[in-house]
Amino acid sequence: MANTAALTGINGLREIRRSPASHLAAALESGSVPGTVVLKEGPFQTMAGVRVDPASEAASRIASVTGGLPARCGEVAGTEQASVLWLGPSEFLVVAPEEDHDTLGGDLLGSLTAALGDAPGQVVDLSANRTTFELTGPRARAVLEKGCALDLHPRSFTPGTALATEVGNIPVVLLKNGEESFRLFPRASFADFLGRWLLDAMREFASPEVP
Amino acid sequence: MLLISCPNCGSRDETEFHYGGQAHVPYPENPNDLSDREWAEFLFYRDNTKGAFAERWLHSTGCRQWFNMLRDTVTYDIQAVYPMGAPRPAGAPDALSVVVPKRPLKQPELIEQPGSAPGTAAPSTSTTAPEGATK
Ligand SMILES: [Zn+2]
DSSP: OOOHHHHHTHHHHHTTOOOTTGGGHHHHHHHOBTTTBEEEEOOOEEEEEEEEOTTSHHHHHHHHHHTOOOOSTTBEEEOSSOEEEEEETTEEEEEEEGGGSGGGTOOHHHHHHHHHTTSSEEEEEOTTTBOOEEEESTTHHHHHHTTOOSOOSTTTSOTTEEEEEEETTEEEEEEEEETTEEEEEEBGGGHHHHHHHHHHHHGGGGSOOOO | OOEEEETTTEEEEGGGOEEEEESOOOOOSOGGGSOHHHHHHHHHOOOOOSSEEEEEEEOTTTTOOEEEEEEETTTOOEEEEEOTTSOOOTTSOOGGGGSOOOSOOOOGGGSOOTTSOTTOOOOOOOSSOOTTOOO
C-alpha cells in the first residue's frame, strides 16, 4: 500500500537525497586545477526518456512541449530551460532543471505524457538514472581525449553537440555546452568510477608542464 | 580495433558495438512442423564462412539500433553496411556458394580418386576450409 504520508512529504524527502558522486565532492575539489581543468558534479536535473516516431503527429506535439526534437546524431534541440538530446532515431533524452519535476512543482513529465497521448511510444522519468559531471577549462578536451575515441577537436565537435559514446570505457552521453566546457552523463552506478577516472586523467595538469 | 560505420552515428570504435551473429536466418514459417533436428539446426547451426559473411551488429552504447554488415572474416574488410530487413547487397560473393556442404560429409582423405593409390591424393586447394579444420 502506498505510503501517502511520504508522498505528500516528498519535498521533505528531497532534503535527504544524495547524488551518486557526492562522496567524491572533496576529491573533485582538490583534484581540480583552477584555470586549467575543473571537475565538479552538477546539480540534480529532471531527465525524461522519450521514445516516439519522429515522423508522427505525437512527435510534433512533443516537440511543441520541448521546443523541438533533434533530427540526427549529435544534434541538441530545446530551449534555454530544457535541452533535448538525440539518443537514437526514435529515442530522445530531455534534460531540464530539477524544479521542472512534477513532484517539485513543475510539469515536465505530465506535459510530455499528455503530448504523447495514446500514440505508440513512451515517456519515462529517468531523473535518477544519470548524474552530471561538469568538466571545464582549457585542458578539458585533453582530459577527455585520454579515454574517448571521438574527434573532439572544435572543428568537428562544436558547442551544442551531444554524442552517446564511451569515456574511460564507461557509456556516457557527452554534451559540449561551451567552447571549453563539457557535461558528461554517466549512469549513477558508473559515477564513482568515472569520477575517479577523470581525476586520474586530470592529475598531470596540476604539475608544471615539462618542456 | 575495428572502426565500424554505424548507419546512424558514423564511425565508432568496435567496443561500442555488440555482435549479433549471422544475418538472414529466418524464423521458421511453422516451428511446430519442424523435427527436433531441424529445430536444432535453426537454433544452433550457423555458417562458418571463410570470406564475406553477412552478420548482425548492435550499436549498444550509441543509438542502440541493429544493422547488418558484410565483413570479410579473413581480412576484416567491411564491405557493406545495410539496414535490418534489407537483402544481402548484390555484387559481393554469396556466402551460400562457399559454405561447407551440410552433413554427412566424407573426410577428404577418405575419398579415393580413380587411378591414384590411396593416401596419395593431393591436399585440397579449395578456398573453403574443410570441416574440422582448426584455424
Ligand atoms: Zn549508432
